[in-house]
Amino acid sequence: MPERSLPSTAAQKDRLLTGDRPTGPLHLGHLLGSLQSRVAMQDSHECFLIVADLHTLTTRPERDRIAELPRNVRAVVLDLLSVGIDPEKSTIYLQSGVPAVYDLAILLQMLIPASHLRSLASIAQMAKVAGVDDERMSLGLLGYPVLQAADILMARAQLIPVGGDNLAHVEIAREVAQSFNEMYAEVFPLPEGRASRVPMLPGIGPDGPAASKMSKSAGNTINLGDTADVVASKLRTLGGARLRGFIDALIGNGDDDDGQAKAMHAAHQAGKLSDAAVHDRLITETEALLAxxxxxxxxxxxxxxxxxxxxxxxxxxxxxxxxxxxxxxREAMGLEPLWKGLIDVAERRALDRKKPY
Known part of the structure; x- marks a missing residue:
């Protein structure tokens, strides 16, 4: 295996941080919403990409779920490499392998009211998908955004590309950074969230709410590693609002500057284009991406x-x-001087004991 160098730490580049929970393989929603933009920004930014295994514990703390992590972690990294993430340009790392983040998260917890976290719709949605009611919600799940803030602030990242449902979490990181800087010292840059080009790709399948998001936890995904036959069979289940969402994402490319998606919507709604014909076009577009x-x-x-x-x-x-x-x-908060002061006194006492009468 050829020897590789670590990504450059060029000071002139802004730092980008984002990541994925290894709860399963990455999917088409990740590709359109985040992965393509990560690849595009590798040359302009110093990129930190988290394989966020600690975040999986917020809804999957059971021992058998943890035992799935080695396979899932490997799958996520392979997905990142397959889309064009270059480890010579981007730092791909395992969240639980960086214990300093745990320490930082504990300190940051002191700077955010619990009521602020309880009001987040994203946390309530995570709990709902995991089948966790309010009575059984763990402190870890409630504090999920604080651990995210620790991820962001430990890297002193400026740009945070996320899905639309996670923009509120970046705002919490920004608030925490601002509070810290005002209370102690200017340690953190204020991170900026950037919404995905395709903020939400609908999930596969006819059941459930038509606008439900494609999600590993919900099991309604087109995975990046799915075979062509599996992809086609999944796309042919689409109808209604889900089908319209895929047209916007794949035909309109998230913005529809040339009106292709609008034209397809109009033809489909007028009955000039059947569901099957739309499915065929979506299959062609998706295969061009995934093959x-x-x-x-x-x-x-x-x-x-x-x-x-x-x-x-x-x-x-x-x-x-x-x-x-x-x-x-720790220096800014006075915790390191506290510890060093104790050590200095203890060392002087030890030296005094060795002095002759």
Whole structure:
């Protein structure tokens, strides 16, 4: 295996941070909403990409679910590589392998009211999907945005590309950073959230709310590694609002500058274009996106040990950044001077004991 260098830390580049929970393989919603833009920004930004295994514990803390993480983590990294993420340009790291983030999260918890977290619709939705009611909601799930803030602020990231439902979490990170800077010292840049080009791709299947989001947790996805036959069969289940959502995302490319999606909507609504004909067009467009990814993924998967090497290298890099940030935080808050003061007194006492009469 050829030796690789760690991503550059060029000071002139703004830092970008985003990530994925390894609850299953990445899907078409991730590709259109986030992954394509990550690839496009690798040259203009210093990118940190989290494989956010700690975040899975908020809704999946059971031992058997944790046992699934090695397979899921590997699948996420292979998906990232297949879409064009370059580990020479982007730091891909395992969240739980950076213990300084846990420490930072505890300190940041002191700066955000619990009532603010309880009011977040995204947390309520996560709990609903996981089948967790208010009585059984864990402190970890309620504090999910605080751990996200620790991820963002440990890297002192400026740009945070997220889905529309997570923009409120970036705002919490921004508020926490601002509060910290005002209370202690200017340690953190204020992060800016950037909504995905396709903020929500509907899930596959005829059942449930028509506008429900494609989600690993909901099990209604077209995975990046799905075969062409599986993709086609899933797309042929679309109808109604779901079908319209796919037209907007795949034909309109999220903005529909040339009006293709509008024309297809009009023809479909007028009965000039059948569901089957729309399905055929969507299958063609989706295959154009996914076929090259399958080929690249197979090549990376065949390179034994590559995924593990990338994760270890990236996590070591992330640790360096995180511990440097934590040190600054502890200094600014006065916690490090407290500890150093205790050590100084203890050392002087030990030296005094060794002095002759």
């Amino acid at each position: 090259p990814l399958r080929e690249r993924r197979a090549a990376f998967e065949a390179d034994e040990g590559l995924v593990e090497e990338i994760l270890v290298d990236g996590t070591i890099r992330a640790r360096e950044v995180a511990y440097a940030t934590l040190q600054q935080v």
